[in-house]
Amino acid sequence: MATETIEENPLTKKDFVTPNDVRWCPGCGDYAILNSLQRTLPELGIPKENYVVVSGIGCSSRFPYYMNTYGFHTIHGRAPTVAAGVKVANPDLSVWMITGDGDGLSIGGNHLMHALRRNININILLFNNRVYGLTKGQYSPTSPVGTRTKTTPTGSIDNPLNPILFALGAEATFIARTIDTNPKHMIETFKAAQAHNGVSFVEIFQNCVIFNNKTWDPVYGRQSRDDNMLFLKEGEPMVFGKEEKKGIVWNGSQPEVIPLGDATPEEKGVMIHTPDRPGSLYTAMLAEMTHPEFPTPVGTLRQVEKPTYDAQIQDQVQEAIDSQDGKPDLQGLVNGANTWII
Amino acid sequence: MATETIEENPLTKKDFVTPNDVRWCPGCGDYAILNSLQRTLPELGIPKENYVVVSGIGCSSRFPYYMNTYGFHTIHGRAPTVAAGVKVANPDLSVWMITGDGDGLSIGGNHLMHALRRNININILLFNNRVYGLTKGQYSPTSPVGTRTKTTPTGSIDNPLNPILFALGAEATFIARTIDTNPKHMIETFKAAQAHNGVSFVEIFQNCVIFNNKTWDPVYGRQSRDDNMLFLKEGEPMVFGKEEKKGIVWNGSQPEVIPLGDATPEEKGVMIHTPDRPGSLYTAMLAEMTHPEFPTPVGTLRQVEKPTYDAQIQDQVQEAIDSQDGKPDLQGLVNGANTWII
Amino acid sequence: MGTESTIADEFKELKTVVIRFAGDSGDGMQTIGERFTDSSAAFGNDLATFPDFPAEIRAPAGTIPGVSAFQIQFGSTEILTPGDAPDALVAMNPAALAVHLRDLTEGGMLVVNSAAFTEANLKMADFESNPLDDPELTSKYELIQVDINHFTQESLKETELTAKDKLRCKNFFALGFMYWIYSRPIDNTIDFIREKWSRKAPALAEANITVLKAGYYFGETTETSRNRYMVAKAEVEAGTYRKISGNEALVLGLIAGAEKADRKLLYSGYPITPASSILEMLSNYKHFGVKTVQAEDEIAAIGVAIGGSFAGNLGITGTSGPGMCLKAEFIGLATSTELPLVIINVQRGGPSTGLPTKTEQSDLLQAVYGRHSDAPIPVIAANSPSDCFETAIEAVRIALTFSTPIIVLSDLYLANGAEPWRIPSMDGIDEIKKPIAEEGGNYTTFARDEDTLSRTLAIPGQKGNEHRIGGLEKDEGGSVSYDPDNHEEMTHIRAEKLKRIANSFPPTKVLGEKSGKVLVLSWGGTYGSITAAVSAMQAEGFSVSSVHLKHLHPMPNDLKDIMDGFDQILVPELNMGQLDVLLRSQFLVDTVAYNKIQGQPFKVKELTKKIHELLQD
Amino acid sequence: MGTESTIADEFKELKTVVIRFAGDSGDGMQTIGERFTDSSAAFGNDLATFPDFPAEIRAPAGTIPGVSAFQIQFGSTEILTPGDAPDALVAMNPAALAVHLRDLTEGGMLVVNSAAFTEANLKMADFESNPLDDPELTSKYELIQVDINHFTQESLKETELTAKDKLRCKNFFALGFMYWIYSRPIDNTIDFIREKWSRKAPALAEANITVLKAGYYFGETTETSRNRYMVAKAEVEAGTYRKISGNEALVLGLIAGAEKADRKLLYSGYPITPASSILEMLSNYKHFGVKTVQAEDEIAAIGVAIGGSFAGNLGITGTSGPGMCLKAEFIGLATSTELPLVIINVQRGGPSTGLPTKTEQSDLLQAVYGRHSDAPIPVIAANSPSDCFETAIEAVRIALTFSTPIIVLSDLYLANGAEPWRIPSMDGIDEIKKPIAEEGGNYTTFARDEDTLSRTLAIPGQKGNEHRIGGLEKDEGGSVSYDPDNHEEMTHIRAEKLKRIANSFPPTKVLGEKSGKVLVLSWGGTYGSITAAVSAMQAEGFSVSSVHLKHLHPMPNDLKDIMDGFDQILVPELNMGQLDVLLRSQFLVDTVAYNKIQGQPFKVKELTKKIHELLQD
Ligand SMILES: Cc1ncc(C[n+]2csc(CCOP(=O)(O)OP(=O)(O)O)c2C)c(N)n1
Ligand SMILES: Cc1ncc(C[n+]2csc(CCOP(=O)(O)OP(=O)(O)O)c2C)c(N)n1
Ligand code: SF4
Ligand code: SF4
Ligand SMILES: [Mg+2]
């Protein structure tokens, strides 16, 4: 349980700011994410000393240096393992894992996948800028086919991963998406991630001004966001567009965009967002909705309950301890079952 | 293109048998798989010397030693990388990659995932016995929750991976499932895998007599197979059960099992198997169909066309060569654009 | 044949005997080896054992790769190894004979199950004719042919077992017969069978007992003219004993170390031969608060352990050579962040997958140098199965006291081998004192203890001690620093800290005189054979001493002086000369390397021969 | 300030000059550094350069971590390093001054952009007061304050550029001014600007030219009393020259090697500083049949390369230290299967993530020993940017001729540094002859060449040569073998094969006398500074020679004899003494280690000082 008693002096954003100079490129989307997390943590009712931020390597992974919490800037791609160790050692901690599309999905894909399937109760934020920032602009596993970078001068040829579908393939219990240009939405999403009892996977569309500027503008740019983004809210209809005049309906085998005209969403049979369906079909549907054909959904895409790895490991240990009477007997253990005396 | 001219002396199974003694435990499901592949390869019209079998480490990964082809028994979890290197070096080769549930999904999950998303035109056979055989019986990423093994004496706590869903998360272009007790179905499936132009992922339910005996009997055991297995055939209705008296229908949001009674499948609206749908929903549905609620589907679950990594890399190289006139000029290359003479 | 002494009555009395049981892996050789061991231990012999499994889980029955063996040496004197060569070989089938006969001492006893020498079996073992018909066999060895299958079935004919089940008992016939030959008590084994199997399979349990007795009485009734042997109790220190294998001892040592340091133990591993059983055994000790994680690979395993250490647990990971390769990058991170961490490498034959079921001690240089950059960390090694216990505690002590990752080298021979162990009193073990930082905010991440240069951990959950660590170079305060001088200083501190660890070592023990002609300098699992060889030669008056190192990096401060006292330094290793590289580069001494790379331990006689050569130089 | 010689007219003539341009990473320092280099090269000077990037992509403008610098040494004599300390420093803002001033030679020229010394900028650079007001600055250096912003904007006032765009040209003002001071031609640069930018941004191109000229004329018109310098053309061997960096040379060498060996090159890598540009550059050479794969990680990268080699390509992979850790297990597999494979490690500062943008040569022991078990493979190193070309070809030669993985060590200093290179004739490069096996079935996987002990590859697609390889120990025929003697034999063969590689090395070159007082023995990127220091001292008559090793494992056969000719052996390294460990253990020689671990190359004067110390001993 990461939630303890509320501090006497309520925490504020300032408590989470380190004196270190933040060293991202001016204009980098990472600033806004940092800011939003610094605004989120004081509001969660968790003592400051119980936060741990763990990251891999990448621009995004510099994150822990700028959070005035316990932090660990580990090695490339391996943050999920260290974060798991921290959480298993002390389930009271609120563990935030920061990774990038290269760190988390290229070199670190396996650890991420196993952290997800194990349902370790940590919060994973994947900063997706569809490029390797820190190593200066090579394509990443989320770069679209044909992306020209230093290592792909004639265009990349590998199909990109869809991070949501990837997380779903590992049956992650909480999957969400948010964007670096919308602090309010980020904060809401981060809160939902922490509230979820289990692994939380949050993809953040993040802009890299230097090597992949405006990569997400077709989704969240001022021109496009009304038509190309769908803000999901549990229990509410899937409407979008200027004045919410469009909706998503299910035609029996796939989603469709329809104009609402003057009708209410209910009248038109617009789908109601239900992220808690146990199976994967619903989230798979959302994962494949993408502009320009569909609005790209943001918000909580999936949230289902399953026992967590860290709680169960603790339970098994506790049960074993409880099944003994009294303090365990080290000498007895070392002696074992068969001794003889000479 | 792996297919060249047919040999003058037609190949037979015997051509693919090595003199090496096969060293699996008597009764291991691996024997039947070996046998089936040895029966498949001579029938594919590919010259014997163009076959390469690459594996990781595990009981299953001993496979190349028993195939009289070019073979490489690599290291644990890394076979997809070596197989990719072989295929990229020479796309004319027919590359078969053998892996286990531990080799492929535990240590090797990331390479497998990237091989799938890149759509490298190799055939991947994953022998799923839900246990680590070679290291003598620890649980694996496909072992159900609660599995008691040497490392989980009080039961495993991690949610297992669903290999099909995992492959789908990487948007694999060909996904199939077959079983070690049905040589005919294996051979059909292997042929389909080779016929697919792109990466082919085949999960094989395999029995480990020593450490996980009868793990698949609830699916394919004599008692259960009629009701618990669904043989998928493209373009045909999803019927199963004794005398095919049950069918799967789509109720608008999920599949359902219905009795057919005397009606034809058409009459009852039984779903027609269409593995070539571009999106992932259909295969996700199949991936989640599992006994006892549903019959577990076997056969080709998904097959879609996308350009392959190996062909495209070759194309890019060829284009670059063609764009030059004549043989590339090494001296010119080394000189570069800016020289001066002293 | 053994060390013959007096002949008492009908018995020959021997000081030591080496027996090897060999048969198909389905024949239960490990089981009877274990039983023979237990009854010899209970009887009061000193002993050492070594099981030799096939690489395959279950190769086809009757084939050469399917042969499984178990060797035991027991005696009335101190036993340090499972023995060079068997005095008696039990071969349950032709394949077992094919593999093991060459090791049998000339004149040794050869017991074969004649029923298994069928044409099919002979073919599988690549015999062109039946070796039992070869007159050389009878002239060279004391051949005893017994139709074990027949007698087993005969003795069970009253029971309702299937023919197959009956035959499954045949190993106990062989055991019973060997008990008779070596005048061992059988009650102990009967008790064991009852306790272990009576509930699950009472009929089988009783059948095994019947057959065991049949084997014993078969000796008594049909073979009265046969030589029989006695091996008296050993004169060993009084105390409570148990039998222990290397991995068992390691596991118990880790738990004891964690208890003595008052840290929760978090072990994270990935199965690999021969380290898997560490993870397996530790997962049974949850009632000691031990948490075990079977990670997705070796990289993840060490990552979890590092995370655990950062959060205040004692993080431990274990593997074998290939897994060590994978841990290298994370070891560098732990070195840079100076977190306590125990990394166990149970070595096996290499390179690459190599000989996964054979022993070797060839990962020493990897332990010392197997990471990029100057990233020094301590390396220690266990020297016998029971010594793994102390080695584990020593590792925990160093890791915590110096806040450092440490590599512990064991090997397959130690891991699987077993010996009797005089159990120490847990109260007698020193506490390991390295508290975490005080709460409250006066925390400097890389502030150091003056003596040890160790930093003190502050752990998540502590108020006011929030701080960040990572793999980039940093200054004392823990801030990232690209400053050239700071980097040089930190590099020197890391090197110096390693050196200081040696100040905490006890004086190095020399077996024998402190100076002389030959010093045998060694490490790891070769301890038993080397000590046996050196002691024997010392008893014969030769000028040879030995030093067996536990601490390999850094080496003990007094080692140079000891080496200076000898004319020649012999460095026997089961590798191409790795300690030798360290000794030469550190001490510029012209050592004599003696290397064996056969996946097998040194034989005592190989060593004595080599030492004799040196003494003659 | 440089090596002053004659004073001609108004110019001082210098033999060598070191200039450093420093400014914010947004200020275009690398651009003008490159321009200065090109025009000096075209003018006919010998030269060497070293760029010094910040670790961050783009740290906030004006801050200390945001400072970017470029150093060039050019001269009329042979130039081996970018120079110890700048004779002239251009500081575009206070942060640049803060970081770099301490390196400027006393009496050196200090050009500052006075406009940038605003209060905000001073604060960001941690200055409490304006250093330009400090009288010491003027007394210690030849301070030249120029309001570069003002003059830049003035010269562009006629144009329609925005104020921001105008200011972006200010680096060219500084360049023009430095051209004037050092009497360099400017046409070359004008041509470059036109060629590069005229099409994309013609207005900006012209603006840059205008500002460049303005800087030049600013010198001419306002500063007539200023010292100006001349550096004559260098007397170098006739030939066609180009400028080349280490990674460029490596890439060209790999392609040339593959061509000479008639193998298709398959390079597979994963981005990492400072190795990324190898992958990036190679991906542009598809018309040479080069295939590049950006793999998912370093493990995959080497796996792809190994697969490529198995299938008959020349598999190559490259990375830096952390990535080398990850490749260890696969290197073991390539060692065991004896596949040709080139593994490049462009070293950087460690341990762990360390100092990713600083140089170090601390991965030598990892290269030699960084795998489990006895798994010997050759290691070679490049010694200068242009030498990377030959080193790459040598690596390809060894890998193919001996059918072995080989590690090539370069470092960040070589990778990013540049020097003029007399381009060799490609026809003069030997072919690399190691054909694959003949088709047809008479293939024995581990049959060996008598001399090299190398095996011959048969590749998939060849009729009749089907065979299996893998990481388990195997016999000559390639079958898995657990036989003890076979394992020992194979281990010895692997060791012997490594040794035999040394038989193919040319005689070791000694710079200077073949015997004497001090031998400086070194390797890698320190070649330039060491050669400069030793040559200078030789010219002064001191008894010092040097040997710079390319072949580190195995070392040349004649090295021992050479070492024996000297009283003392000095081993300078940018690490804690790694070659030193190898030398000591192999030759039992009491070397003197001289180590610098500051992420920076040796200065010539540091080395001469150390050599002097030794000579006085
Ligand atoms: C083992 C290892 N390999 C490679 C690198 C180099 N490297 C550092 S960050 C990075 C990729 C970063 O991309 P991403 O995770 O997308 O982060 P971003 O910089 O875009 O935020 C790479 C390849 C490394 N540090 N360690
Ligand atoms: C780096 C490394 N780690 C661990 C091992 C030990 N190991 C060999 S096979 C295996 C798991 C095998 O399981 P699976 O892939 O399911 O194959 P199976 O034996 O069940 O066919 C393990 C852990 C190894 N060989 N190398
Ligand atoms: S390179 Fe891109 S991702 Fe990295 S700090 Fe700069 S803008 Fe951000
Ligand atoms: S252990 Fe299991 S998987 Fe391995 S060979 Fe035996 S039966 Fe097959
Ligand atoms: Mg990124």
Ligand SMILES: [Mg+2]
């Ligand atoms: Mg398995």
